[in-house]
Amino acid sequence: MTNEGWIKAAPWLWTIGLFVVWEAAVEMFDIAVFILPAPTDIWAAIVKYWPVIWKDSLQTLFTTTLGFLLAVVGGLALGLAIGWSRAVYAGLYPLMVGFNSIPKVAVVPILVIWFGIGTVPAVLTAFLIAFFPIVVNVATGLATIEPEMEDVLRALGAKKMDIMLKVGIPRSMPYFFGSLKVAITLAFVGSVISETVAANAGIGHMMLAAQSQFNVPLVWAGLVALAVLGIVMYAMMAWLEMRMTGWAHRSGRQ
Amino acid sequence: MTGFVDLNDIRLAYGPGGDGTLALDGLTMAVRRGEFAAVVGPSGCGKSTLMKLATGLIRPQAGTVEVAGKEVDGPVSVAGMAFQNPSMLPWRTTLKNVMLPLEIVQPHRRQLKRDYESYVARAEELLEIVGLKGFGDKFPWELSGGMQQRANLCRALIHDPALLMLDEPFGALDAFTREELWQVMRDLHAEKGFTVILVTHDLREAVFLADRVFVMSARPGRIIVDQEIAFARPRPIDLTYEAQFNDIVHELRGHIAEARAAA
């Protein structure tokens, strides 16, 4: 194989390698299933409980996606507002930093008081946790317009709106799409946290239920499902970023 | 005063409330309509500041700025500007970059949709004049630095500005490209008759292009020499190798050396 070929194959080889070592370790040290199930045990659990895993995965996917979409809309709007006006920036920034430093798991009980156990707290937790990086990135894109570009346009009589539309918003798009990768991962964390604490569906809930029945392979099957979902969502966002802001990557390449 | 651009006893300090760096103090200059003026002076003496004042991007603490007989109280909107840094937008093709001012300045902004084809033709004509024929659909990052700077000039000219402000636009170019663009500027100025204020560090550039050269003092800047350059137009590039030409360059160089020493 060529060097290129090895690099292409590397992620798969490493992943397979991990599972092989894992299987071998469990076998060799005779580790009990309820401490660390072997990959083959986990696989058996996935096959056996597939309908449940599938249904709960869809639920988690749904709450994550909805929370994420809300975060995109809210984050974009707030980011533009903050980038637009120094007054909005000055007023909101301390609030946002304060809010962002609260661990979101601490908000879940309040959401449950308001909305009860179920889908809504999961969606809202995903939203709350995912929205901050979008705001910060969009605002950064707007705040870092080259002063010379701004001077050129203002000397032409451009209004603030013109500068935003022609320069600010296009140039903040790579920051925005870049932040989506982070945001979707965080939204996922948010909805799983909420499902684990306060839900009757979703992978988080399924894992908690499996744990209380000492069905350890199913707990691990839940983890695998989460990893697969996470990778798929991340890859989709990375692809979207490449598609939408190709110019930013090409212009960086010499 | 009777200039097209009139700066009268300007004082400008940066910083909150104007109590920071004093950039300009007691600066007076007048540029006539259609004139090609060059501004030279020691580094940091306030040349770029002067450009921002004349286009209304910043306001002086004292003194008056008039452009085309009107007191400037905000961005003037008749100026085309080009800086040392080409600042092209990377998501637009070169042609679209050049056409950007048309999306802002009236009456073009109104007419752009309807007369799109003729505006494109105009942009392409300008690109050809500066030697960028056929590069309109390339992205800025596909152009060399010198080519971007040519496109930058086109962008400053596309809306037929009455006033062209150039802040060291040729500073980063090699000697041959620079001389080539001097000639392009010379011809455009002769053809279109706009007023130009060119800030430069290159005294040969100033003397070759300008009708008048202003020399500034060290910071806080003011005009210490206002010299007419009387060479007949059109000026051939060989002029820059003649004795009279070099005498003027030397004389200006002496003024700047003095201004630096006085600082």
Ligand SMILES: Nc1ncnc2c1ncn2[C@@H]1O[C@H](COP(=O)(O)OP(=O)(O)OP(=O)(O)O)[C@@H](O)[C@H]1O
């Ligand atoms: N935005 C700003 N805020 C504070 N001080 C500034 C600002 N812009 C310029 N200055 C100061 O004003 C003085 C004049 O700056 P200016 O950029 O006009 O100089 P210049 O003559 O264009 O210099 P150069 O030849 O190096 O381009 C400098 O001392 C600089 O530090």
Ligand SMILES: [Mg+2]
């Ligand atoms: Mg300068």
